[in-house]
């Protein structure tokens with residue numbers, strides 16, 4: 359089996375509930391989307407990066423792994439594009455007693471479902487239409503898959519956390535609909551966090567907007583957090 363990797367490196371987790379942890383990032387090539395705020399555009403083509411057989415990919419991971427690594431992130435691009443290879447790499451990493459973490463847009467439930475039992479930490483990202491990544495028709499299909507991935511993670515007691523990227527364009531009506539959908543299939547204790555991540559750059563939402571969206575989550579989930587991407591501020595990868 360082959361895997362196409364864009365890069366493998368150790369850095370500081372810059373997003374979400376594990377922000378600040380020493381992490382090995384395994385960035386896979388390929389993503390079906392093109393969100394306007396994407397900060398890994400070079401990894402989006404499926405032919406980006408380099409191809410490895412699984413043994414050589416494991417050797418590359420070993421060469422980049424450092425002491426006290428908290429977890430190994432499968433990121434992208436979109437890891438589900440190469441889910442069979444991720445499955446093999448996740449098995450290998452778990453043999454070393456290091457937790458595995460999946461960062462995914464959860465666009466394909468079947469692929470996600472094949473992988474989930476080998477993943478320790480799961481971030482379920484819900485896209486909004488203002489990401490401009492997809493047509494309205496495809497959006498409904500993606501949302502259905504994201505919700506199925508959340509539901510399955512909850513059923514398997516994985517305690518996933520939810521992330522939604524907020525830009526200056528994000529609409530309150532759409533956000534409310536997302537909240538209704540998410541909390542119709544999950545209870546407070548089913549998830550380990552709810553993170554609002556502001557877009558960095560020209561579409562960055564202002565403080566009022568962030569606090570407004572924070573307040574919308576509170577009736578469903580009190581421990582909501584607004585967490586910007588740490589690595590952008592410290593100049594890390």
Ligand code: SF4
Nearest residue numbers: 389391392393396435
């Ligand atoms: S889903 Fe993620 S990797 Fe793909 S385009 Fe959007 S932000 Fe970039």
